[in-house]
């Protein structure tokens with residue numbers, strides 16, 4: 435027997451239709467790389483997206499074709515999110531920080547036909563043009579010197595266009611993971627998965643948007659679908675303030691002037707903002723909420739933001755999970771917690787939002803489910819409607835028979851559902867049959883006043899298989915010894931977790947998304963020998 439409700443296909447064009455209809459005059463502000471500013475609104479974004487869809491069709495693109503963007507955060511990039519999907523295409527947001535080989539690989543692997551880019555990335559385009567053999571057309575978002583300018587290109591259209599329709603399982607966006615081994619892998623999001631993910635992001639336990647929210651997303655639109663914000667924000671009809679540069683002075687001024695209430699970004703964004711405010715002797719901006727994720731948010735950051743009256747939403751996710759998996763926010767017992775307990779809880783990665791199922795399994799057999807006891811750590815697995823099933827063009831599914839995807843993360847699940855991430859499966863150190871969390875060691879070391887950055891890796895040991903070695907970059911002008919750091923760590927960690935060696939280095943290698951690359955660190959120290 436069938437129910438009797440209307441059939442409504444989940445296509446993300448309905449998101450921009452809604453935003454234009456119900457919040458049409460809500461502003462979208464862009465501060466461009468050259469310092470100029472433009473203002474449009476949700477109606478304007480929809481109008482331009484219709485023109486872009488028309489312009490793509492005029493170039494001969496067909497539904498399913500891929501359009502790349504190589505761009506920072508701005509309103510024309512936002513137009514592309516809806517314009518490409520609106521003609522049935524798939525937007526491929528390319529991370530400009532990738533290495534040349536990766537840039538060549540992902541654009542040709544995705545078979546991108548059009549590439550829209552910021553003038554600031556002209557040098558990348560010049561270098562890569564011969565290698566991007568699938569790209570037939572280049573459009574420049576903010577100049578007409580080397581390619582048609584975006585505004586002129588869409589300006590030739592009248593916007594009299596009907597959105598392409600089709601099944602809700604059609605793809606609308608592709609993002610590549612910047613894995614530290616092998617080629618990047620494509621994660622192709624569907625209209626349906628994107629819509630459900632964005633709806634879930636509106637939960638009070640997630641982004642908690644209201645119509646009066648003003649969001650300045652620092653998380654790039656080229657990384658992990660900008661955490662779904664361009665869709666969730668449109669659903670809620672919020673005001674967006676974009677900055678095409680990430681200079682803390684610019685962000686700070688925009689936050690104050692545009693009365694920004696919410697922001698989202700990786701922890702380093704806030705680190706730079708703290709440094710800026712300290713150097714200028716000024717207060718942090720009075721934000722209501724800061725969503726922080728992509729890597730672990732340190733306690734001192736949470737503390738400082740919370741003291742500023744900012745709710746910290748510490749989130750965990752990955753490109754393969756659209757990306758939101760868990761978000762931290764006030765729990766049912768929040769009012770009974772002390773400030774220190776609140777900080778402690780927020781330093782964990784939060785709870786799964788509705789739609790996401792999480793579990794941990796034994797690291798040795800990768801199958802036995804572990805208790806949610808707040809103690810036992812294991813390999814983190816996830817499943818749900820916006821979690822990857824299969825990488826783009828892969829022959830096999832990326833999930834097991836029950837639909838669980840191995841995240842490659844290691845964590846502990848607490849009885850109230852809070853996830854506490856402790857490591858990556860590739861980085862966790864096995865010493866004498868017991869697991870040591872490299873991340874916990876790093877976090878503990880980072881609290882030392884002389885330590886700028888620390889990375890811990892397991893090195894071969896003849897007796898224990900592996901023992902931790904901690905690589906440390908000291909702050910400018912700081913001078914501390916290995917013993918100082920060991921003394922500092924002693925009261926914080928178990929005795930058998932103590933690193934066998936502390937090595938001072940000038941720098942620690944990072945991936946294109948700014949995360950520590952332990953693979954490169956291991957390669958660099960391939961001949962390293964620990965004494966028995």
Ligand code: AMP
Pocket residue numbers: 611612658726727728729730731748749750751752753754757783841842843855858947
């Ligand atoms: P990406 O797909 O590049 O966004 O990277 C996803 C990975 O970033 C995850 O698998 C985690 O290892 C890491 N990550 C994301 N959010 C957090 C967080 N809040 N705390 C610690 N690690 C995180």
